[in-house]
Amino acid sequence: MSFPNPLARVFRPPPTPGVLAVFGHLDAAVDAVIALKRGGHQGFTVYSPLPRHELEHALDQPVSPVRMFTLIGGIAGCSIGAWVSLYMSYDWPVQVGGKTIGSIPPYVVIMFEMTVLFGALTTLLGIGFNVLLAATHRGTIAYDPRFSNDKFGIFVPVAAAQSGPVETLLKGCGADEVRRA
Amino acid sequence: MTMTPTTAPERTTSRVTYDVVTRTIARTLGNPGRGYYLLLGTAVGLFAFGVICLLYLLRYGLGMAGYSMPTYWAIYITCFVFWVGIAHSGTLISAILFLFRSGWRTAVYRVAEIMTVFAVMTAGLFPLIHIGRQWFFYWLVPYPNERGLWPNFKSPLVWDEFAIGTYFTVSTCFLIMGLIPDIAAVRDVATGWRRKLYTLTAIGWRGTNEQWRHYRPAYLYLAALATPLVLSVHSVVSWDFAMAQVPAWHETLFAPYFVAGAIYSGCAMVITLLVPLRKLFRLEQLVTVHHFENLAKLCLLTGMIVCYAYSIENFVAWYGGPTPERQAFWYRAFGRFWWGGWTMNICNAFLPWLLWFKRVRTNITALFVIAFFVNLGMWMERFVIIAVHLAGEPFAPFVRAGYNATWADWGIMAGSFGWFFMWFLLFVKNFPSVSVAEVKEELPPPRRAAGKHA
Numbered sequence: 265m266s267f268p269n270p271l272a273r274v275f276r277p278p279p280t281p282g283v284l285a286v287f288g289h290l291d292a293a294v295d296a297v298i299a300l301k302r303g304g305h306q307g308f309t310v311y312s313p314l315p316r317h318e319l320e321h322a323l324d325q326p327v328s329p330v331r332m333f334t335l336i337g338g339i340a341g342c343s344i345g346a347w348v349s350l351y352m353s354y355d356w357p358v359q360v361g362g363k364t365i366g367s368i369p370p371y372v373v374i375m376f377e378m379t380v381l382f383g384a385l386t387t388l389l390g391i392g393f394n395v396l397l398a399a400t401h402r403g404t405i406a407y408d409p410r411f412s413n414d415k416f417g418i419f420v421p422v423a424a425a426q427s428g429p430v431e432t433l434l435k436g437c438g439a440d441e442v443r444r445a
Numbered sequence: 446m447t448m449t450p451t452t453a454p455e456r457t458t459s460r461v462t463y464d465v466v467t468r469t470i471a472r473t474l475g476n477p478g479r480g481y482y483l484l485l486g487t488a489v490g491l492f493a494f495g496v497i498c499l500l501y502l503l504r505y506g507l508g509m510a511g512y513s514m515p516t517y518w519a520i521y522i523t524c525f526v527f528w529v530g531i532a533h534s535g536t537l538i539s540a541i542l543f544l545f546r547s548g549w550r551t552a553v554y555r556v557a558e559i560m561t562v563f564a565v566m567t568a569g570l571f572p573l574i575h576i577g578r579q580w581f582f583y584w585l586v587p588y589p590n591e592r593g594l595w596p597n598f599k600s601p602l603v604w605d606e607f608a609i610g611t612y613f614t615v616s617t618c619f620l621i622m623g624l625i626p627d628i629a630a631v632r633d634v635a636t637g638w639r640r641k642l643y644t645l646t647a648i649g650w651r652g653t654n655e656q657w658r659h660y661r662p663a664y665l666y667l668a669a670l671a672t673p674l675v676l677s678v679h680s681v682v683s684w685d686f687a688m689a690q691v692p693a694w695h696e697t698l699f700a701p702y703f704v705a706g707a708i709y710s711g712c713a714m715v716i717t718l719l720v721p722l723r724k725l726f727r728l729e730q731l732v733t734v735h736h737f738e739n740l741a742k743l744c745l746l747t748g749m750i751v752c753y754a755y756s757i758e759n760f761v762a763w764y765g766g767p768t769p770e771r772q773a774f775w776y777r778a779f780g781r782f783w784w785g786g787w788t789m790n791i792c793n794a795f796l797p798w799l800l801w802f803k804r805v806r807t808n809i810t811a812l813f814v815i816a817f818f819v820n821l822g823m824w825m826e827r828f829v830i831i832a833v834h835l836a837g838e839p840f841a842p843f844v845r846a847g848y849n850a851t852w853a854d855w856g857i858m859a860g861s862f863g864w865f866f867m868w869f870l871l872f873v874k875n876f877p878s879v880s881v882a883e884v885k886e887e888l889p890p891p892r893r894a895a896g897k898h899a
Contacts, residue, residue: 309653310653314885353598363599377611378611388663399649412651
């Protein structure tokens, strides 16, 4: 008897049918993105071996929410740094040379370091969470190893019966290869 | 390692194409030749010697460390500050130059980042060795305990612990972040066990628009967080000394002086590492003389700041007039350890003047030699500031006990070099030592019509 595994859907989402195009030229891939958007296609994936601003402009995606993770992490780190140093000072108060028990200026160092530490860690958490979330929604889609080397790629999720016009569009934009996946 | 065939390189305006970049960097993961194994063997040998010395130290106690009143901070703290300093240029090149959009950093920043992580790892060993009873290291950590004791957060030593811990974590995150797209690139051309390793460590990276959308700003935020961190860490290290009322330590100049010195020694170490690495891995096409020249310019800038700091601290000791301060600087120059003081002056303050000449900056052999002496000088600077100024502390005649480093001290120091180079060499052999994705960013992308903007 097999039990449902909720993690399987996150890490191994079910396959999504569609069309995969391989582009040797950046401008051809950009033209294809613009044409797909004009044609009302949504949810397609663009592969690129490096980030290119031309693709970013053509895709016009919303700003990544990772910045909120960084901000919240930074604020939390600063607060924890302040709490740790102040609470521990008052919990074990030792008077030295008439100095204040909870003295803010030297604790700024701790607050700063904790801001950076938590900010960096939550940034990583943010990228991991958002990328995983997007991958779960998209499902397992086709990939070509050349996309990490010197080719650009576009995967359009579309049922096999309706893939003809998409294939024609991608070929028309200058795709080197177009295949059903 | 073998690679699966890929398509012919695209026609671009540059000789170096995306495919050439991937293949050149993937080739470094193949058989590196006899020279590499010779270096690795030497590093492991040095490390083993250091471990033996450390075991002696553990067995016979800190008496083996050559300490004598009042010199209780000596070789280990010198090595700690030296290695933390070495770590600094990594984040400078990867974070600060990233924010300044310096394109040349792409070919060298990975080596600098790897150096940073392993240098901090090496530095972190020394406070533990220094405390003597290493098994109580966790007393440094603020944890609830039955006696209700907490660390003193007003102490610069506690600040240092937080600063170094944060620096190690953030620089490791930065290194891993940059590596992920590059591991994916070599995963797709690798075979056998390496393919499995890279599949696991690339954590599903495929370069999709959704991945880049989150990756790009995240990298920017990490760089923005790491930039003030670089400046803060060595400032905090300098306050370990500047907060104490020891002549030649109690200086407001220390924070910028230490930060500049750290970046100076770090850049010199990047040159020291890059020269043999470029030769061993045949990276001449990607790491060019232009990159070395820019590193030399960074060395020149920071070397001039260090030269200014040396001048001003000597001047202030004379001009300010307190007798202990004057005596400390006199002792540095003409006391028992005069050789240390003059080595640091010559290597750190005088030698970088040669870098004003373009012929020197563009001569890789000359740069390698200069970088070696800068590293020697920077180690000596920390030794002079720490051990020599403690040994010459002019409070009372009876404390002038001097300091004699033992073979265990030198052995542990040599072992730290072995430990650092061992990790560095193992890493560059198994993971991309030059950024694949970022080097490609500096190349013109393949377009249907040359010169046409997409």
